[in-house]
Every structure is written in structure tokens, then in C-alpha cells.
Amino acid sequence: MVGTRWVVGVVGVVCLAGLVVGCDTPPPPAAAPGPDPVGAAPAPRSPQPGPSAGSPQPEDCPEGGVRLREGSGDSAMGLxxxxxxxxxxxxxxxxxxxxxxxxxxxxxxxxxxxxxxxGGEGITSAPTGVDGDPQQVELRPGQAAAVGMVWRNLVTDTTVPAAEGWVVEVTPRAGAPRVELELGHSVDLGNTGKLGIGPWKAMAR
Known part of the structure; x- marks a missing residue:
């Protein structure tokens, strides 16, 4: 009991001395932020930019600024x-x-x-669209041009293996980087060894 009264007395003296000299008691420190209360809704976040669900991703564009795609095809009696x-x-x-x-x-x-x-000379005399005079074609971004191809799938010599092209490499113009395309349908030349191509032609959008 004596020890307890002595502690209380000391505290009272200290407080009294503070009042005498006019010292204010410093405010208590601000409480540190604590965890969110259980069940509280999280603070709203700023929307982040990004592709919307289901939106198509842009395809990679090769160094030369152009890419290839496979067009339509037709075949009849080996042509x-x-x-x-x-x-x-x-x-x-x-x-x-x-x-x-x-x-x-x-x-x-x-x-x-x-x-x-x-052209198709030496391959067929039928109109195939690969003939015609070359013309300058200017493609704006997103536009396309096509080059026609014609060949015959014939085996005229059974001792020569039939040839098939499954990848086409194209140099679009002089000095341009080469671009390539894996084909879904092969260029099945048999053993004729000849492929006719047409000039570049603009395609309607």
C-alpha cells in the first residue's frame, strides 16, 4: 500500500508542475491505419485500360509492313x-x-x-486471271493486293518424284524483305516443274 500511494503522489506532483509552468499536454499520436473491417467493401479503383472481352487481338506485322494470306482456289482436270x-x-x-x-x-x-x-502461257490457254499488263498498285493501310497462280498437277514421268510446295516465299518488290506463308492447300506440281504467276492486282475492300 505504501508503494502504491508513493506512485500516485509522484504522478500528481508531475501533473501539478505541468500546470504551474503552463505546458500543454501534447496531443496523442494519430492512430496508424489498420485493416479494413470484416465485410467492408474495398475502396473503388481507377479503371485500367485493356481489351474488352471477346475483342480480337491484332496480328503481328512483319518487318516490311506487309503480310501474306491464302486466297481462294479452284481445280479442274488437273488444272x-x-x-x-x-x-x-x-x-x-x-x-x-x-x-x-x-x-x-x-x-x-x-x-x-x-x-x-x-502468265499462263505454256500451262493453259484458258482464261485464269493471271494474264494482263502490270500496273502500279498503291495499298493504303489495311488494303490488300493479290497475285494469281496457275499450274497443272500432272505426272508425266513416273521416275521423277512429284513435287509439292507447302510454303510460299514472296519478295513483294525489289529490295523488300521476303515474307512467307504456310499453305493450307499445297501447290501440287506433279513433275511438270512450272508455275505461272500474274502481276499484282488491287483487291476491293
Whole structure:
């Protein structure tokens, strides 16, 4: 009991001394933020930009600003007609003139021995759309041009393996980077060894 009264007395003296000298008692420190109460709704966050659900993702655009896609095709009695389309996926206009340079690769990406000619002469006399005079084609971003192809799937020599191109490599214009496309339908040349191509033609959007 004596010890308790002594402590209380000391505290009272200290408080009295504070009143005599006019010192204010410092305010208590601000409470540190604590966890949210259980069940409290979280604070709203600023919306973050991003693709909406189900929106298509943009396709990669190659270095040259263009990419290839496979067009339509037709076949009758061994005669094949197809087209390869070039899309301007860049931000600047893309100008084409004349014929592209075309190479074929097989499934193992080895070059296919084929002679590429302009037009369908020597392959067919039927109209296929690969003939015509070359003209300058300017593609605005998002526009496309097509190059027609014609060949025959014939085996005239059973001692020569039939050739099939499953990858097409295209140099769209002189000095441009080469672009390639894996085909869903092969260029099945048999052993004719000849592929006719047309000039670049603009496609309607």
C-alpha cells in the first residue's frame, strides 16, 4: 500500500508542475491505419485500360509492313488456279509494281525445283486471271493486293518424284524483305516443274 500511494503522489506532483509552468499536454499520436473491417467493401479503383472481352487481338506485322494470306482456289482436270494475297499491315502506303518474286518450299522447308513464268502461257490457254499488263498498285493501310497462280498437277514421268510446295516465299518488290506463308492447300506440281504467276492486282475492300 505504501508503494502504491508513493506512485500516485509522484504522478500528481508531475501533473501539478505541468500546470504551474503552463505546458500543454501534447496531443496523442494519430492512430496508424489498420485493416479494413470484416465485410467492408474495398475502396473503388481507377479503371485500367485493356481489351474488352471477346475483342480480337491484332496480328503481328512483319518487318516490311506487309503480310501474306491464302486466297481462294479452284481445280479442274488437273488444272489448278489459286491466289496469294498481300495485306498492308503497316502505317504507311505500300506501292507495288509488276510481278513479285516467288519461291516454293516443301514440308521440310527445302526449295522446290520449279520454273516460275509470267502468265499462263505454256500451262493453259484458258482464261485464269493471271494474264494482263502490270500496273502500279498503291495499298493504303489495311488494303490488300493479290497475285494469281496457275499450274497443272500432272505426272508425266513416273521416275521423277512429284513435287509439292507447302510454303510460299514472296519478295513483294525489289529490295523488300521476303515474307512467307504456310499453305493450307499445297501447290501440287506433279513433275511438270512450272508455275505461272500474274502481276499484282488491287483487291476491293
Amino acid at each position: 489448278r488456279v489459286a491466289d496469294i494475297q498481300l495485306v498492308n499491315c503497316g502505317a504507311q502506303p505500300y506501292v507495288l509494281q509488276g510481278y513479285p518474286e516467288v519461291r516454293l518450299l516443301d514440308r521440310k522447308r527445302a526449295p522446290v525445283e520449279v520454273t516460275v513464268v509470267h
